[in-house]
Amino acid sequence: MATLNVPPVPPSPRDDAIALYTAFKGFGCDTGVVINILAHRDATQRAYIQHEFRTMYSTDLLKRLSSELSGKLETAVLLWMHDPAGRDALILRQCLTAENLEATTEVLCSRTSSQLQYLRQVYHTKFGVYLEHEIERYASGDHKKVIDESKTDPLLLFGLRLKEETSLFLDTKMATLNVPPVPPSPRDDAIALYTAFKGFGCDTGVVINILAHRDATQRAYIQHEFRTMYSTDLLKRLSSELSGKLETAVLLWMHDPAGRDALILRQCLTAENLEATTEVLCSRTSSQLQYLRQVYHTKFGVYLEHEIERYASGDHKKMLLAYLTIPRSEGPEVNREIAEMDAKVLYKAGEKRLGTDEKTFVQIFSERSAAHLTAVDHYYNSMYGHSLKKAVKKETSGNFALSLLTILQFSANPAKYFAKMLRKAMKGLGTDDTRLIRVIVTRAEIDLQHIKAEYLKKYKKTLNDAVHSETSGHYRAFLLLLLGPNQ
Template identity: 65%
Template sequence: MASLSVPPVLTSPRQDAAALHKAFKGFGCDSTTVINILAHRNATQRALIMQEYRAIYHQDLYHRLSTELTGNHKAMLLWILDPAGRDATILNQALNSDIPDLRAATEIVCSRTPSQLQIMKQTYRVRFGCYLEHDITERAYGDHQRLLLAYLGVPRHEGPEVDPSAVTHDARELYKAGEKRLGTDERTFIRIFSERSWAHLASVASAYQHMYARSLEKAVKSETSGNFGFGLLTVLRCAESPAKYFAKVMHKAMKGLGTSDTTLIRVVVTRTEIDMQYIKAEYHKKYKRSLADAIHSETSGNYRTFLLSLVGRDR
């Protein structure tokens, strides 16, 4: 369930394009106007604004924003893209920066549905002129690489249907591949985690707990490590509840001294149009504090205004 707030009466995309162009004129960028427009338009409306901006001013709005915005305000560069373009851009930046952010890349891949991944892979190819699988092969390695490539390449069922006998079989296979033996059969973990639907995997986790009196998550933690273990845990946690997973990610990003703005931006801009209301509910349930209040206390200025415009203030 999305959290985006769109005014009941909108100005036209052409009027929005003209207002944005005016905001770019002069010394500095009127980021307040930019936020007031872009942070309150859905994906279709933003696409129309970009189309009108190009038609009127013969310039790409994304490029113009990239020259006008600095620091955390560049979060708006991600926001104006459609969901697949946003994911593709985050992945490209994570994989091809001077210091690759393999955790961010892993999170994007392992928290998306098969249909989302399919569109995102196509967008990546068109936008960056290469296959996502190629960049992953260049940057990741070992079991982590094999997990990501399998998760991207294997079609999975997205429905809620589950075969109880298959669930029991997979729970037994994972136990035999991990806790029952000396050493871990990583290929079995990769096969089951990459080939099964989220509904099936969530049922496997429940069966594992019932059969062996130990959570599958604890088994993964004890049997794997590094980016490979992180990928498996991301798949498992999103299978059980994407909202709980992302609530925990944002809490961790704002916990302690300093805030991981990169993580905060990534989650807010990619989940606002998908399930942010559910994330907010899980955040409040687990941490006894609203997500909006947490963001308000950890950010400032127009950056804070932008994030809260997407997340939505609690009423």
């Protein structure tokens, strides 16, 4: 229910950066141009404009805006330019240092649990201090006590009720994860896990039964409690107690979604597994990719773009880099005229000519939304008698073709795409457990219910039955818990 009005086909971040620079030039700033651009761009687009401005003019756009604007307009525009979590961190920093506890309370108590979890990380990254320590310093009495108690209560973080929520990476409406209506506290879960680790051998059944029934926020709290109570990292302890495919699956499950994607990409890139790299990058939304880039750099100290430059090549590299860095609309709106025009442009760039104009394919596939590409496919089929997918297979090859097909199939029907990936993991002799784990773990809190339905529809077998026949032991039990009841 946002009020932000973004053009269906906005100018590129480069064009916006040039327009802003032009508005700054000369005597006085053309303020109308500046606010007309920035007030019609979403968070992802604003981030890319800042990146382009810095690249082109070796100047920080925020500093330039600060020098060109003034007063309340400057305050409003500069705040608007931050990503949501960075903005909240800045607001809290300003409120706390000014001892404005009313505004501090307003911000903290009007954010969801997962937003606050991420906000704590961002605050520490930006300012080098923990938000909890700042609250300890500036708040007092029962007001502070609510916050102190929230550190060990899963139903209370900074005084918030735990809400049913959606976040950047998670959409629980079609998740298969089965969380108890009133789960034990993170402290109780930490104690139960520690008890399961004690003695000779690990009580693996207890471990997976706890972790497979906790959502991302709850798993993060459990890790925090375990470290606080036993001065031990829970992931390291799990790694020492579990082994094989179960260890791989559980450790991947324990990460937050963006951190998990970053880890998967790091492993895939260093192993030069470009097929898996393509699967992950080309099946994430524009805003997810923006956040993923930040997390990747924070975790590994290198830019994801630089890693792709290093390991990918040719048109495949160009496609991945463009898809990773160019902002796209994520809404359902489609300009039918532009979609029809794009279909014609792609035909001229491919089937109509000798050779293929790969640059045009990269441009359209990286700049258009999922809904728009689906409409392009419809027009392509109507005008030329076969699908855009068939044209891509005919005109391109290798990993470049794989990237285009992944984007196209994911745009049309994400659940159908992942059902196909799961079938691929289990078809034939042997099982691709890495792919099987990756898809189930990353989609369990998003759309695995849809994927199960698509799998049954296409392959006439339930996904639970397929996984059961391809796995064994506690590894099987864990995956089946994530899958939920058999259909």
